[in-house]
Amino acid sequence: MTAANMFLDAAAEAGYYALFGRSSGPQIRGGEAAALVRLGVEPITSVDDTFDIMLAIDWQGVQRFAAELPLSKNSLVICDPSAGDVPEVYVKTGAKIVHLHMKDLAKEIPGGRPNMIALGAVAELIGIPVGPLTEVLGKSLKKKRADAYEASVAGVKAGAAAAATLGGSKRLAAAKAKDAKRWTVTGNYGAGLGAIRGGVRFCAAYPITPATEVLEYLASALPKVGGVFVQAEDELASINMCLGASYGGEASITSTAGPGLSLMTEGLGLAVASETPVVVVDVQRVGPSTGIATKCEQSDLNIAVYGLHGDAPHLVVAPNSVGDCIFTTQWGVYLAESLQTACLVMSDQALGQSRAIIDAPADVAFVGKRLAAVAPAEGEVFKRYANTASGISPMPIPGQPGCQYTSDGLEHTETGTPSSQSSDHTLQLDKRQRKLTNFDYGNHWATIEGEGDIAVITWGSCTGAAREAVERARADGVKAKLISLRLISPIRPQHMADALKGVKKILVVEQSHQGQFTRYLRGEYDLPAKPESLSRSGPLPMRPGEIHARLLSMGK
């Protein structure tokens, strides 16, 4: 992982874009792991169908990764002969297998390590010069450990020299000059940054894979901007601490994954009923129950949209790339604060734990702001839950004289007094629904690209693969448009109808065994045609080739 991070940095230094996902088992630290890197001269938002190069330092636990490391006969496998025979699963791919004596070469360098030999070798094969590599090594090692820096540079050079004699070059197209405005970010850190950009100053959270990096980021970043981070005792405390802080006027966020989201649903209901803004970033992993903690699926959709008891309209949004985790989380905070309700940001493991080189994100102006209350005239009662035309009621911040009220999860009157009257219940239900339905979400409800009489509708991390499939299909003469939903709930019937104008066939792409997204679309939207569903479980990422093949058959 260390070498892969350095590799990514060097590629970025050389002007390439990159996407770096990781695959590991449930081990705590160390153990076998695979670093999956894709480079290109344009921004990358998807894995590819196969890898061009697989470099195996050893073959430990290899069966575990075989399905995640698809190779073809055009692939190159570089391995150390001292690690033993190449496992059958890779031999039968027909990939070219070459030997590199990584361990022996490392031994010739005082303090040398095989991973640096590997790093130099791969860089040489794809055409990243030694310059950017030593630059990166310098940044991470020079100040702290001069000897390690020198050993690493020597290792990288030795690896590059050895690889030059291997044959089977996989040279990348030349990168454009490095743009000074590029960023490197993971989806989880991006979500944390987006939250702060949106105005969040309070986070209470409980660690859970693969969402932990969101709280890890906020724990260090929030205090810098005058915010507060609390590690709560559990998810129930997390969401309810956020509700307390939010009631006090602080935009609040928590992050979790499926099992934690289950625990938070009661608190989310309180947010809806009491009209208290709160944002939850759910970094989806394989479910149900503990599922597969370190790997991706998009199967929390049902609980996100329908998991609250009662009629509980709330916001569900989803980022559709690593970089978009920044924007969508910021937007989610803005929506939650504007509409005084819960907003779920449905990230997923493939977005959250992948690191990408991206163009610097725009510093967008969405900062959450609540409709401020005015104290009532003498003798009048303050109506916290006033039945306004927009459905949004002015919300006071404690400390404001004259606006004292009790925020309540019980059904209540406009003043907040508990009520079991059907008229109060209907009025408040109407109000909570109306504010969500009537709000202007602008063009951010979806990312729409291309034109064609086939529409690919998708969400989350499947978007990158779908985009690539649409591009490939276009080259084959099959024209499709991509619709990636960012606003999952509430629905936007008119926007969807406009986007689907002229569309004759629909393909819904998602990573869920039950086809949750397909069912959701069919249940909530009037679609011009019965959609085909390309839906399968995780944890293997959706690959462009699967979608491309389906598009070609639909285009016949």
Next chain:
Amino acid sequence: MTSCESTATYTAKDFKSEVKPVWCPGCGDYAVLSSITKAFADLGLAPHQTSVVSGIGCSSRIPAYTNTYGIHSIHGRALAVGQGLKLGRPDLTVLVAGGDGDGFSIGGNHFLHACRRNVDITYIVMDNRVYGMTKGQPSPTTESDWDASAMAPPGGTGMTPFHPLAIALASGANFIARGFSGDPNGTAQIIAEAIKHPGFSFVAIMSPCITFREEQRDWKNTMRNVNIEPTTDPAQAARRLMTDDGFNCGILYRGDRPAYGKEKKATNAVSDLDREFTL
């Protein structure tokens, strides 16, 4: 952050709302409500600078009966909500109130961690050793052999009653007191001391439920004000609490651990955070 320096002084009445309580006639919680509003007034607080947070249950209805910023949240989560409010808004006076079922059963884990964390809030539990709102089931503080209700198992639960004060001490609470709703003035004094105490303060108030536990009418004869000097020694406090018969009222322990939470002070602009991601 909004704050309003007020020169006006408020009376207990200013802290009461117009909402009529749902409590049964004779419920001890009426007196606790009066003690709370009296404590706020005695401390010179203003309604808009105070907040009362609760969970679910009879006593958790209390925020609606006060004219403060209140939150009537969900079962067992009042302490989480209250700590979040205080950490977000250190300038507010935050009082968390509820019952024994809410606080010690469904909310038990939050109770332990609130004692440990030591956020500057005051937690009042109106303990009547029964679930009143659901009509008379045993609670965590109910005596193990209590079976005088059709809702209780024959022969009782057989479980040792939860000892809130001893558990608070073991969990790190720094202010531990017991009050009795039959002595509203004494209880108001304890609440005022608890609010003044920096960090987490815990006040268990014995508050009879004569609807489901008729025999608690007798508490007025058994509760006593001990007027002892609060100890600062946890070992002595442990002895005091573990030999206690449950009827001694007063401040029983007062430690000096600093309250949780750092001063909120921005050292960076939001745009400074971008640097970490820029290549």
